[in-house]
Amino acid sequence: MLTLRNTQFEKDGAMEEAEWLNTYEPRAYPPVGVTVDLVILTIRDKELHVLLVERGEPPFMGEWALPGGFVQPDEDLHEAAARELKEETGLRQSDLDRVYLEQLKTFGKPGRDPRPLRVFTVAYLAFAPQVPEPVAGTDAKNAAWISLAATRDMKLAFDHAAILDEGVERARNKLEYSSLATSFVGPEFTISELRNVYEVVWGEQLHPGNFHRKVMSVDGYVEETGRTTERGGERGGPRARLYRWGGATQLHPALLRPSETT
Amino acid sequence: MLTLRNTQFEKDGAMEEAEWLNTYEPRAYPPVGVTVDLVILTIRDKELHVLLVERGEPPFMGEWALPGGFVQPDEDLHEAAARELKEETGLRQSDLDRVYLEQLKTFGKPGRDPRPLRVFTVAYLAFAPQVPEPVAGTDAKNAAWISLAATRDMKLAFDHAAILDEGVERARNKLEYSSLATSFVGPEFTISELRNVYEVVWGEQLHPGNFHRKVMSVDGYVEETGRTTERGGERGGPRARLYRWGGATQLHPALLRPSETT
DNA sequence: GCAATAGTGTCTTTAAGACACTATCCC
DNA sequence: GGGATAGTGTCTTAAAGACACTATTGC
Numbered sequence: 001m002l003t004l005r006n007t008q009f010e011k012d013g014a015m016e017e018a019e020w021l022n023t024y025e026p027r028a029y030p031p032v033g034v035t036v037d038l039v040i041l042t043i044r045d046k047e048l049h050v051l052l053v054e055r056g057e058p059p060f061m062g063e064w065a066l067p068g069g070f071v072q073p074d075e076d077l078h079e080a081a082a083r084e085l086k087e088e089t090g091l092r093q094s095d096l097d098r099v100y101l102e103q104l105k106t107f108g109k110p111g112r113d114p115r116p117l118r119v120f121t122v123a124y125l126a127f128a129p130q131v132p133e134p135v136a137g138t139d140a141k142n143a144a145w146i147s148l149a150a151t152r153d154m155k156l157a158f159d160h161a162a163i164l165d166e167g168v169e170r171a172r173n174k175l176e177y178s179s180l181a182t183s184f185v186g187p188e189f190t191i192s193e194l195r196n197v198y199e200v201v202w203g204e205q206l207h208p209g210n211f212h213r214k215v216m217s218v219d220g221y222v223e224e225t226g227r228t229t230e231r232g233g234e235r236g237g238p239r240a241r242l243y244r245w246g247g248a249t250q251l252h253p254a255l256l257r258p259s260e261t262t
Numbered sequence: 263m264l265t266l267r268n269t270q271f272e273k274d275g276a277m278e279e280a281e282w283l284n285t286y287e288p289r290a291y292p293p294v295g296v297t298v299d300l301v302i303l304t305i306r307d308k309e310l311h312v313l314l315v316e317r318g319e320p321p322f323m324g325e326w327a328l329p330g331g332f333v334q335p336d337e338d339l340h341e342a343a344a345r346e347l348k349e350e351t352g353l354r355q356s357d358l359d360r361v362y363l364e365q366l367k368t369f370g371k372p373g374r375d376p377r378p379l380r381v382f383t384v385a386y387l388a389f390a391p392q393v394p395e396p397v398a399g400t401d402a403k404n405a406a407w408i409s410l411a412a413t414r415d416m417k418l419a420f421d422h423a424a425i426l427d428e429g430v431e432r433a434r435n436k437l438e439y440s441s442l443a444t445s446f447v448g449p450e451f452t453i454s455e456l457r458n459v460y461e462v463v464w465g466e467q468l469h470p471g472n473f474h475r476k477v478m479s480v481d482g483y484v485e486e487t488g489r490t491t492e493r494g495g496e497r498g499g500p501r502a503r504l505y506r507w508g509g510a511t512q513l514h515p516a517l518l519r520p521s522e523t524t
Numbered sequence: 525g526c527a528a529t530a531g532t533g534t535c536t537t538t539a540a541g542a543c544a545c546t547a548t549c550c551c
Numbered sequence: 552g553g554g555a556t557a558g559t560g561t562c563t564t565a566a567a568g569a570c571a572c573t574a575t576t577g578c
C-alpha cells in the first residue's frame with residue numbers, strides 16, 4: 001500500500017518543482033502513466049497497411065486504435081515496444097527478427113486520454129515484411145491490417161490519427177536515406193519488388209529502368225543470390241534475379257523522391 | 263488526498279494490464295514521473311557548446327546535468343520544453359523567438375533515476391544564437407555553456423551523456439537537409455559565419471569558395487540585405503555582404519557532409 | 525607591402541532523368 | 552503472336568569538388 005498526496009503539484013511553481021526534483025522521498029505528484037503505441041506498417045496488395053486493433057472496452061470502445069499498452073516496471077521503452085509487437089502481430093520469431101523498430105515520437109498533450117490519469121505515450125514505428133495470414137490478437141481485441149486509404153475514413157481512438165500520420169511521414173523519409181525498404185520484403189527479393197515498396201510508400205510511379213540502375217549503383221544496398229524467380233511476372237516478362245540485402249544501412253548516394261527534387 | 267494501491271502492477275500480466283488499461287478508475291500503478299531535458303547547443307569561440315547546470319541537491323549533487331524538469335499537469339511536452347528553455351537560458355524574448363526547438367528522443371530505462379520513482383524523460387534539442395553573456399540560472403543552480411570537448415572529460419548526471427550524444431548526432435544531420443544552421447547565427451550574417459557553423463558542428467574544414475557558391479545556389483536559403491559588415495575580417499580581407507534567412511526550411515539540393523560522400 | 529579573406533570562373537567527375545532498345549516470359 | 556516485364560545503353564542536365572584567380576581589407 002503506497003499513499004501519495006496530490007496537493008503540491010500546481011502550475012506556478014518553479015520553486016515547488018525544484019524542491020520536488022531534488023528529493024529522494026516520494027512526494028506529491030499527479031497520477032501519470034506511460035504507454036507505448038506502435039505504428040506497424042506493411043505492404044499488402046500493393047498498398048500500405050497499418051495494424052489496428054478494435055477496442056473492446058472504454059474509453060473509445062468499438063473504435064480502432066494503434067496497438068500498444070503500458071510500459072512494465074522492469075522494461076526499457078524499446079523492450080516494451082518489442083513485446084507489444086510480438087504480442088499483437090503474432091509473427092513467428094524468424095519474421096520478427098527481420099522487423100525494423102525505432103522510436104518515433106512521444107505524445108503527452110493533457111487530455112489526450114480521457115481517464116483520470118495523465119498518459120504519455122511513446123510511439124514506435126515498425127516495418128514488417130509481408131505476412132499473408134490475418135493477425136490474431138492475443139487479447140479479446142480484434143486486430144487487422146487496414147489500408148492507409150481506409151484509415152482516412154475512420155476515426156481512430158485517442159490521438160492515434162496524428163501518431164499514424166507522423167509514422168507514415170517518417171517512413172517516407174526513411175526510405176530515401178536508409179536501406180529499410182528491404183524490411184518490407186522477404187529475405188530474397190527482386191528489384192521490382194523493391195521498387196514496389198518505394199512506389200507504395202511514396203505514392204508515386206518510378207521509372208523501372210532508372211530505378212534498377214540506381215539501386216545497383218549504391219554500394220552495399222543489395223547483393224546477388226545467383227538465383228532467379230521460378231516464373232516470370234503474372235502478366236509476362238522474363239524471370240527476375242533474386243537479391244538479398246547487402247549490409248549497408250545508409251545509402252550513398254541517397255534515393256531521393258522525385259517530387260522533392262523538383 | 264489521493265490514495266493509490268501499488269499491488270497489482272506486476273510483470274506477468276497481459277491480463278492485468280488489459281484490465282488496467284480499460285478502466286476509468288484510478289488503479290494500482292507504480293510511481294511514475296515525466297520530465298523534459300534539454301540539449302541546448304550554441305557556438306562560442308568557434309566551438310560547439312552545450313548548456314549544463316550544476317546540481318545543488320541529490321541525486322548527483324555537484325555533478326553537471328542537462329537543464330530540465332518535470333512536466334506540469336496542464337502542459338504539453340513542447341510547452342514544458344519551451345518553458346525550461348526560457349527559465350534556464352535567461353534569453354531575451356527576441357532571441358528566444360529565434361531558437362529552434364524539437365523533440366529528440368525519450369529515455370526510460372529502469373534505474374536511470376536512482377530515486378524511488380520511475381522517471382521517463384523526453385529529451386529536446388535546441389539551437390541557440392550566439393549569446394555573449396554567461397547564463398544566469400533562475401534557481402540556485404549554477405549554469406554554464408560548456409564546450410563539447412570539455413564534456414567528454416566530465417561525468418554527467420543520470421544518462422545525460424547518452425542524451426547529449428544523441429542530440430549532437432541529430433544536429434549534425436539536421437544541418438544537411440534543413441536551413442537550421444541559421445539558428446546558430448544572428449538575424450543577419452555573412453556566408454563565412456554560416457560556413458563556420460557547419461565547420462564547427464561537423465568538425466570539418468569546408469572549401470570557402472565552393473561553400474559560398476553552394477549556399478547561393480540553394481533556392482530560398484539566404485537573401486541579401488544589401489548591407490555589408492562594417493569592417494573586414496580580423497586578420498584582413500574585404501568586407502563581407504550580410505544575408506538573412508530566405509524562408510526555406512528544407513534545402514534542395516542538400517548540403518551533404520564531405521565525409522559522407524566518400 | 526604582406527597576409528588573409530570575399531567572392532567568382534572554370535574544368536572534371538558523378539549522378540539523375542529521359543528515352544530507346546533487346547531479351548525473356550505468360551497467355 | 553501480343554503484351555508485359557527485366558535489364559542495359561546512351562544522351563542531357565544538374566550538381567559536387569578541385570583549382571585558380573581577382574579584389575578588398577587589416578596590420
